[in-house]
Amino acid sequence: MRSVIAIISIFLSYVTSYAFVPQSMMRFHCEKDTAVIDRLLQEAPKHDSPQNSVYHFASQLIDSPYKANTLEGDQEYLSINVHEFDCVTMVETAIALAKTSVAPSPSWRSFASNLESIRYRKGTMDGYSSRLHYMTDWIADNVYRGNIKELTQEIEGATTIVKSLNYMSRHKEQYKALSDSANLAEIKRVEMGYHSHRIPCLKPQHVTKKSTINLLKDGDIIVILSKTDGLDASHLAIVHFVDGKPHIIHASTLHGKVTLENITLSDYLKRHARTAPGIRILRVRD
Numbered sequence: 001m002r003s004v005i006a007i008i009s010i011f012l013s014y015v016t017s018y019a020f021v022p023q024s025m026m027r028f029h030c031e032k033d034t035a036v037i038d039r040l041l042q043e044a045p046k047h048d049s050p051q052n053s054v055y056h057f058a059s060q061l062i063d064s065p066y067k068a069n070t071l072e073g074d075q076e077y078l079s080i081n082v083h084e085f086d087c088v089t090m091v092e093t094a095i096a097l098a099k100t101s102v103a104p105s106p107s108w109r110s111f112a113s114n115l116e117s118i119r120y121r122k123g124t125m126d127g128y129s130s131r132l133h134y135m136t137d138w139i140a141d142n143v144y145r146g147n148i149k150e151l152t153q154e155i156e157g158a159t160t161i162v163k164s165l166n167y168m169s170r171h172k173e174q175y176k177a178l179s180d181s182a183n184l185a186e187i188k189r190v191e192m193g194y195h196s197h198r199i200p201c202l203k204p205q206h207v208t209k210k211s212t213i214n215l216l217k218d219g220d221i222i223v224i225l226s227k228t229d230g231l232d233a234s235h236l237a238i239v240h241f242v243d244g245k246p247h248i249i250h251a252s253t254l255h256g257k258v259t260l261e262n263i264t265l266s267d268y269l270k271r272h273a274r275t276a277p278g279i280r281i282l283r284v285r286d
Helices: 002-016 033-043 050-060 087-101 108-119 135-144 181-192 210-215 265-271
Strands: 026-028 078-080 148-150 159-163 197-201 221-225 233-242 245-252 257-260 279-284
Touching: 033 087, 033 108, 050 087, 050 233, 050 245, 050 279, 078 108, 087 108, 087 233, 087 245, 087 279, 135 148, 135 233, 135 279, 197 279, 245 265
Parallel strands: 026 078
Antiparallel strands: 148 279, 159 197, 221 233, 221 279, 233 245, 245 257
């Protein structure tokens, strides 16, 4: 009897891990999206770790065009676009593909469910304010639900910076959805939870240390922090080692596409020292 209950529990946990978003609440870039997702999943080799899988799928997105604001619109949809990316949607797509690739029957539908789980609070899309807009909120929610773990504070030299997150409410004119008073109120409520919040930070000078390089792996996620008042992060990227040194794959505004940087992560941070106080390091869980 106990074994039957255990099997049922496993089945239910598997089924309920997917949020069944109706297709009417999905917004695709074009009619080819589902075919591209299925092809990427079918052609993917089996990997021995989730971060290797994340790296693989990120590498498959290289040379895709950069496109900002693909998630915005008059109504909140589960936006699926595997043809063009900003830095966040590229990382979310690579993670969702990696998680889907280990499913018993990987498909674009299970990809959509994994994407929802990563992008929305508690893994469920419920309007604009349910999207995890701030990276600090994105990290906290995904760590709590076991999607990712944070490595930043495991690294020698890691510290914290204190910030109050309120950029969105103070610049509501930049966000069309915040013209709705209910959305604005919900965003303010989220921001209140991050008043004078301590954010883990690894400063750029520690990125070249052997202890940091030894801990990093292909497929780890780099969150580049921001000095902008009220904003926690300015960029996301995925680690790839070249000749033993960490580089990044990211959706680059400078290059206008997803690219593997030809300079190291350390040199990239040096170039952006005026705006980036440091980084956070994340890893996808099994």
